[in-house]
Amino acid sequence: MMSDLPLDQVKTLLAVVDEQSFDAAAAVLHVTPSAVSQRVKALEQRTGRVLLLRTKPIQLTSSGQVLVRFARSLAQLEQDALSGLGLGSSGPRTLSIAVNADSLATWFLPALAGIPEDLGLCFDLQREDQDHTAALLREGLVMAAVTAAPQPVQGCTSRRLGRMRYRAMASPSFISRRLSSGPLPQVLPTAPVIMFDRKDDLQDRFLRGLTRRRAFTLVRHHIPASESFVDAVAAGLGWGMVPELQAAPRGDALVDLAPDRPLDVPLHWQQWKLDSPALAAVADAVTRGAKEALR
Incomplete structure (x- = not known):
């Protein structure tokens, strides 16, 4: 027991x-x-x-x-109890959260900045693909996660945050050099592509929707940093699926290859079922931030 x-x-x-x-x-x-x-x-x-x-x-x-x-839940409940009794605590409360890189680079940090400092929270953020963050919850490595999975992990609650919209983007020079010789469904599968990492399947999903078949680009650059990923697309190294939130500030440096074919990724907030004021405050702040930034 x-x-x-x-x-x-x-x-x-x-x-x-x-x-x-x-x-x-x-x-x-x-x-x-x-x-x-x-x-x-x-x-x-x-x-x-x-x-x-x-x-x-x-x-x-x-x-x-x-x-x-069990240990992580116990530690959080202990901190909440000490705070509720006005006895202080042995130190700041640490909340471990898994979040995908594109959210981390755009809307997530401003959302955390809206949490009152007097709660004394420290954040231990673990970056992981949105399709894999739920596994960190399941393993007990984090207490909450931004995830693509709507179905709550056992012992967790889930709420929808919104949709992060991605667009197939490339630089004008790349389009002139690699994509001007024919229709997009014909030339795009042969052009170099930027991938975030080997878990990233957004580009392949877009190609399947565009060509109606399995298309696999041979030249695949892996750049596992959100800002550097967009920099690489803007520099003409290849094309890639760029979040609208990151594409807008680039202006004419990025061109939407298929304006009528955005790719939306639904995001959800999952957290452990704990009656924790600290965790509830984070959930509320994240939900507010997502409502302002996501579709």
């Missing part, structure tokens, strides 16, 4: 996961690395389960995910 679990051991497991090493966890907890290792081992013996894989990076097993979710 959870009530039989030594809380110091559970919190130590959480520290190892967050700090990604036994030595770093020891420094945060003000104990020796040997003590950290002994606590984790004792917790594994008590539960009869392997809780984490001692790899780089450290990986949780399914049993470890359950305990990390």
